[in-house]
Amino acid sequence: MNADETAWERRSVVPVVPPVAPRKLAKVPFVELADGRLQGVVSSGSDIERVYVSSITAGTHALSCSTNNNRPCGALHGHACKHIRMLADEAVVQYGLDRVARYLRVEVPAGDSLMSCIHGQPERTPAAVVFSRFLRHLAYLEVADSTDPLAELHWFPSTAPYKEVAR
């Protein structure tokens, strides 16, 4: 190990989780790389009360889409439905193509889109787990503010990726 790496390992404040890029949330409010899947929640275009839980499994690239009440998406046969496509597009905005492709273990040649390289088959995965993670995510917005000193936050400075601050 060289001196730079030793110095890095001996720093209290180093970025570990790459910051995500801002994106519109109206159609796809929730995207995550977790449980071995790219998974998320897509708002229905026709019914404001309905959401779809969609996912692509890492490695096998199996596709899944159903409503939060576990009714299968009618548009998912043989190839990805529009919910899965929207999920993939938004994931690429949020995390960058490299990070999503690495997680799903898919080679995306330069110039190609992520979905053009995903050829998995439909497979039912339980929507409930992802949906409850989404609800847990939303629950953060209901947590009250705090004006306590919270000295622990000195380990978590606001971080600005250089290319993004150069407006």
Added chain:
Amino acid sequence: MLDVQLGEVLAGGPEGADEALDLVAGFDDALTLGLARVGEDAAAALSALAGALAASPIGDRVSEAADKVATGSIAGEHLAALAGGRAALCGAVHDALLGRLDTALGRPRTPWNPAPGAPRPDRPLGGQAASGDPRDGQEARSGDSPGGQEAGSGDGVPVQVPGHLLDGCRMWLRELAIVGWRGVDHDLAGAADQAIEALLAVPELRGLAVLLDGLAAELRASSPVATMDRLPARRWADLWTRGLLLAQRGPWHGGAEPVSGRLLILGADVHEHATVVRAQVHGVLEPTRGGQARLVRTSVAAAKVDTIVGPAVWRLMGAHPVLLGALAGHRSLEITDMPLLPGGDLVWHDDRAAAGEPADPFTTARVALPGVSAPAVPPLDRHPVRIAEPVLLEGYSVVDGSLDLSPAGGGHALPLGLDRLPRGGPLTPELVAASSACIGLMRWDGRWVLQPLAVQATVKKKPVAAHNGDWAMGPTDPKVVKAEAKAGDVVAVLRERAGRLLRK
């Protein structure tokens, strides 16, 4: 700050600091590999840590813990003792660094003198204040009654903390210590999710909640950790240590006194991880009852999700319009009976503050900052990472990302912390490079760094000023306003979804 003062600050590390941090690094290596199998190196590191603390009041306990852990007996009390020992070493380094900075700046600092009834007494460590007190582990265990444990609240009133919540946190931290960072996988990284969710519902335990949530997210993103080329050993061990100390019986701040007076803002430091954002405002408090002006910090933290980034984060703090308005509008604040903690933290209550006269932070930094008295640092908060001392720098040149304060150039170089410029403010590396005056925080992380909070610069032959808090009431740059409008109101979208889906 002048070049000659900077020279004093930068002149080599304080005596003993490198040795103390080497001991910390030895402990960190042991934690990386896990305490389930303590090898020769790890055993030597633990016993060296104990040896350094032998003459301190916690010496016996740390020494016993090092012996027990080396032989495979990993009880919670032993881990608490080791965490206390590590914290004491970091605390000693903090004291040496801050002492040197204070001396160079000529800034007087109030000695730590806990108010009667404050949660923790100070304990000496080789002439310096000890930062760790593992005895609290003992007290926490004996206090494991269903009634809960006493901790300090922001207002300094002891509150009851549900003990079982802390038990869950200590269990997770113990499990992490046993398997070591290298043994962490997705399951273990996510094992504290329920405990964290429960902590978030208890206002007094927010510090522990945001700490563990941040650590868990980093471990999840890094899992399986065994495949990482290098890992942030110091950082994770820092977080583990503080988490374990907080999980003994909750936070230790307390002993607040009510203060009234005029608060002059110096600038805002923004902290953030996926699920929290916090603006910490540094300022000078001129007490109504007279006396020396005091350097204070006050802050507002809001829970968030990872997709809320950039200027939108300020909207989450909208329940504090007086503070945010003064920040964005460069005004002073008149505060009445606001609780001030012994560590210099003003516990913000927006209804006890009113906007005052216009007050340029650069004027405050030039006129009021030189005469301030700095607060004591609570013993268990002493860690180099907490050092964030406001300074004013003028008449410098920026060369290769560092400031040179000497009029002719060729003086001491102070690196700029440009990676800490928040996305929700107008400061950019370009603006800092073009600046001629800067209000910043002196920070230390292996070396001294200046974190800019505000700059005065000349852009296209016109003078401009930019402050981190300028967008607290919404962005003022038309380009950013347009970009925000195009992206839509992410906070509103998520709140609508939450309103519709959460209570079904």
